[in-house]
Amino acid sequence: MERAFPPSVLKKITEAAARSEESHRGEIRVSIEPRRKARALLRGQSTRERALEVFSLLRVWDTEENNGVLLYISPREQRIEIIADRGVNRLVAPDFWEALCVRIGEFFREERFLDGVLRGIQEIETLLVEWYPRAGEDANELPDEPAIL
Numbered sequence: 001m002e003r004a005f006p007p008s009v010l011k012k013i014t015e016a017a018a019r020s021e022e023s024h025r026g027e028i029r030v031s032i033e034p035r036r037k038a039r040a041l042l043r044g045q046s047t048r049e050r051a052l053e054v055f056s057l058l059r060v061w062d063t064e065e066n067n068g069v070l071l072y073i074s075p076r077e078q079r080i081e082i083i084a085d086r087g088v089n090r091l092v093a094p095d096f097w098e099a100l101c102v103r104i105g106e107f108f109r110e111e112r113f114l115d116g117v118l119r120g121i122q123e124i125e126t127l128l129v130e131w132y133p134r135a136g137e138d139a140n141e142l143p144d145e146p147a148i149l
Contacts, residue, residue, distance in 0.1 A: 004113040016121045018144040026067040026128035027142040029060050033074050033149040051081035063141045071120050080104050091131050
């Protein structure tokens with residue numbers, strides 16, 4: 001975790017999320033879980049199921065316009081999941097998030113973790129700018145810092 005996501009990288013991710021949200025009304029939340037609990041793995045919880053659980057725990061669903069997006073990263077499992085709230089999900093093709101996870105994963109395989117996360121934020125931003133453009137004042141409903149679980 002420390003090697004892939006040292007404090008300097010976490011700071012850049014925070015800055016990218018904050019900067020992104022200046023151009024749209026959506027909320028982007030990054031979550032990094034270096035080591036999933038053995039109990040969850042033993043009971044067969046998939047990475048997708050865990051990402052859905054984290055989506056709820058971090059209250060990404062709790063935005064005024066239902067436009068929160070979680071970028072969940074499990075470095076140990078080398079898995080990326082994107083969970084979007086219903087307001088966003090109804091606007092994208094069903095395979096959009098899966099394809100984005102694959103693109104982010106390409107950066108991760110090259111150990112370019114920051115570049116992968118920034119690419120993910122950028123593509124989510126492009127989508128949110130199209131469907132939720134900034135209109136005047138907009139409250140920041142979720143923290144911009146990555147949640148380290």
